[in-house]
Amino acid sequence: MAILDRMTERATRRLAQGTSRRSLLTALGGILVGATGLPLLPVARASGGAGSGYPGVLPQSTGDPQDPGDPASCDYWRYCGIDGFLCSCCGGSASACPPGTEMSPITWIGSCRNPADNRNYIISYNDCCGLTSCGRCMCNRNESDLPMYRPSANNDTNWCLNTKSSVYTCSTAVIIGYAMDEEKK
Amino acid sequence: MRAIALILGLSLFSGGALAADFPEPLPIEPTDNVATLPASYPDSWIYAMDGNFYSVLDGKVLILDLAATSHEFKGYIGAGQFGSFLAASTRPELYVAETYYSRRVSGERTDAIVIYDKQSLKKKAEIILPGGKRGQSVTQKHSFQFLDNERLALIFNFTPAASVTVVDLVERKILNEIPIPGCSLIYPTGKLGFSTLCGNGTMAAFTLGANGKVTGEQRTKKFNDIDNNPLFMKTTKVGNTTYFVTFLGTVQPMDMTGTWPKVGKTWSLVSEEEKAAGWRPGGWHILSSDAQGRLYFLMQEKSYPGSHKDGGGEVWVFDAKSKKRVARHVLKTHAISIEVTRGAAPYLAAVNANMEIDVYDAVSGQHLRTIGGNPAQTIFVMQASGG
Numbered sequence: 001m002a003i004l005d006r007m008t009e010r011a012t013r014r015l016a017q018g019t020s021r022r023s024l025l026t027a028l029g030g031i032l033v034g035a036t037g038l039p040l041l042p043v044a045r046a047s048g049g050a051g052s053g054y055p056g057v058l059p060q061s062t063g064d065p066q067d068p069g070d071p072a073s074c075d076y077w078r079y080c081g082i083d084g085f086l087c088s089c090c091g092g093s094a095s096a097c098p099p100g101t102e103m104s105p106i107t108w109i110g111s112c113r114n115p116a117d118n119r120n121y122i123i124s125y126n127d128c129c130g131l132t133s134c135g136r137c138m139c140n141r142n143e144s145d146l147p148m149y150r151p152s153a154n155n156d157t158n159w160c161l162n163t164k165s166s167v168y169t170c171s172t173a174v175i176i177g178y179a180m181d182e183e184k185k
Numbered sequence: 186m187r188a189i190a191l192i193l194g195l196s197l198f199s200g201g202a203l204a205a206d207f208p209e210p211l212p213i214e215p216t217d218n219v220a221t222l223p224a225s226y227p228d229s230w231i232y233a234m235d236g237n238f239y240s241v242l243d244g245k246v247l248i249l250d251l252a253a254t255s256h257e258f259k260g261y262i263g264a265g266q267f268g269s270f271l272a273a274s275t276r277p278e279l280y281v282a283e284t285y286y287s288r289r290v291s292g293e294r295t296d297a298i299v300i301y302d303k304q305s306l307k308k309k310a311e312i313i314l315p316g317g318k319r320g321q322s323v324t325q326k327h328s329f330q331f332l333d334n335e336r337l338a339l340i341f342n343f344t345p346a347a348s349v350t351v352v353d354l355v356e357r358k359i360l361n362e363i364p365i366p367g368c369s370l371i372y373p374t375g376k377l378g379f380s381t382l383c384g385n386g387t388m389a390a391f392t393l394g395a396n397g398k399v400t401g402e403q404r405t406k407k408f409n410d411i412d413n414n415p416l417f418m419k420t421t422k423v424g425n426t427t428y429f430v431t432f433l434g435t436v437q438p439m440d441m442t443g444t445w446p447k448v449g450k451t452w453s454l455v456s457e458e459e460k461a462a463g464w465r466p467g468g469w470h471i472l473s474s475d476a477q478g479r480l481y482f483l484m485q486e487k488s489y490p491g492s493h494k495d496g497g498g499e500v501w502v503f504d505a506k507s508k509k510r511v512a513r514h515v516l517k518t519h520a521i522s523i524e525v526t527r528g529a530a531p532y533l534a535a536v537n538a539n540m541e542i543d544v545y546d547a548v549s550g551q552h553l554r555t556i557g558g559n560p561a562q563t564i565f566v567m568q569a570s571g572g
Contacts, residue, residue, distance in 0.1 A: 080491075081491075106345060130290055130291065131290060132240055132241075132242055132289075132290055133238060133239050133240050133241050133242075135239045135240075138238070140494065141491060142491040142492070142493060142494050143490060143491035144491070145491065145493075145494075146411060146415055147369075147382075147415060147416070147417065147418045148322060148325070148369040148370060148418060149368060149369040149370075149382040149383055149384045149409075149411070149418070150384045150411060151343070151345055151347075151369065151384075156322045156323040156325075157320075157321070157322045157343065158241075158267055158321035158322060160321075161343075161344060161345055162344075164291065165286060165290055165291050165294075166266070166284065166294065166317075166321060167241065167242060167266065167286065167290040167291075168241055
């Protein structure tokens with residue numbers, strides 16, 4: 001499977017090379033590492049158009065115009081600090097773990113701006129645990145990520161803590177609040 | 186099957202025609218034949234830690250020779266579930282701190298330090314780590330460190346309560362667990378002590394007795410400007426100086442050789458002009474050094490908030506003493522982690538975008554070869570055998 005992943009990754013990288021220097025940089029930037037860190041499928045971030053950005057992953061929609069974008073795409077607004085496989089691509093959703101796993105009760109918290117209502121939402125990146133790595137839709141974005149000495153802002157950590165199994169499966173991005181100050185502005 | 190039979194038939198037939206050229210057949214070879222390695226590895230060898238994010242249960246540590254033009258792949262050992270790794274230089278042993286479940290992804294959790302013989306790469310012993318608390322993260326060199334001339338090992342725990350377990354590697358027993366609330370990872374300090382980076386911008390330091398018990402504790406002043414220009418947690422050492430670097434390219438030297446860590450005077454990798462062009466260090470393991478006193482940094486252009494792990498296209502080389510840039514290597518392929526060997530003719534290894542290892546002459550920057558062939562899924566950290 002990984003061979004296939006890498007082949008598609010190379011293909012997407014070639015595609016990116018054909019476009020512009022900026023998109024090439026974005027594409028290569030996608031190699032990131034993450035906590036879980038991996039070479040991420042590059043076009044995912046560069047895309048933003050139709051399709052999930054991951055070859056072989058069908059597009060999704062929340063159906064709610066206030067929650068825009070594709071939860072099976074790395075550039076979905078809630079994923080601004082995510083690091084891992086998108087649970088949306090693994091049988092779960094942006095806010096639900098796949099069947100057979102357990103959601104980690106503790107994790108790191110970031111904030112992402114929702115382009116539809118322009119609010120800054122507090123996002124909890126709960127990991128799902130107990131099955132082997134999902135492997136689909138690797139996505140690593142590091143807005144507001146800080147090193148491990150600030151664990152509550154760190155996505156390099158395996159957050160499968162206080163779960164029956166610490167085996168990492170995939171990552172969610174759950175809305176747990178929004179910035180009140182932003183609301184007043 | 187028929188095709189195979191045909192090929193066998195053809196080779197037997199043509200073999201007869203060539204027998205005159207080779208009067209003696211090839212010698213009979215023994216089975217039960219397993220390769221071994223030398224007890225001490227040349228300084229051109231590196232350990233490449235594959236976290237294998239696509240199946241974290243099954244990570245490994247590859248042993249590679251960067252100088253080789255053949256037989257570059259020497260062997261590997263397992264390192265499961267965000268494993269950490271140490272190689273001893275005072276005895277022929279390798280150590281992996283790892284985690285397993287009795288039923289692969291479920292059942293009883295076992296955390297252990299597994300001890301491998303450096304020549305056979307066979308498991309020779311293990312030390313069970315109590316409490317199921319070994320910290321698991323993307324590979325960090327400073328989650329597992331030697332102390333007291335490799336007699337002790339320190340292991341970082343995270344539950345999310347942070348602590349350090351002190352292990353006697355010679356007696357193979359657990360000595361102590363030291364809470365380090367609000368702090369992370371392990372930086373050996375002095376003869377028998379360690380420091381740790383804290384979320385308030387300080388470094389906390391502990392001195393230990395031979396039994397692993399804490400005998401003293403101090404904190405540095407606040408020197409890590411976490412909210413504006415945080416330190417990466419990676420280091421490299423030249424002489425008595427341990428080097429950190431910040432997200433924006435400020436070098437933070439530290440003297441960790443005395444009883445307590447001393448915060449050195451900072452300097453910048455980037456000029457104002459380069460800063461304006463967005464140059465800064467970026468990637469996972471972003472710095473290294475050689476035995477000649479040069480520092481190497483993986484650099485990215487056009488950075489933006491959140492690009493600190495995106496890797497980079499150049500390696501900038503600085504003379505540690507003069508703080509002057511002495512070379513700027515443009516990489517063949519964008520890289521996420523680097524390591525430099527410690528020999529007289531150092532090699533620069535760079536994990537590239539395809540998760541292969543590009544090998545460069547560290548001094549000239551010339552690309553020599555690429556070690557690939559799908560040996561690993563996600564290499565994050567490399568460790569030079571001599572460093």
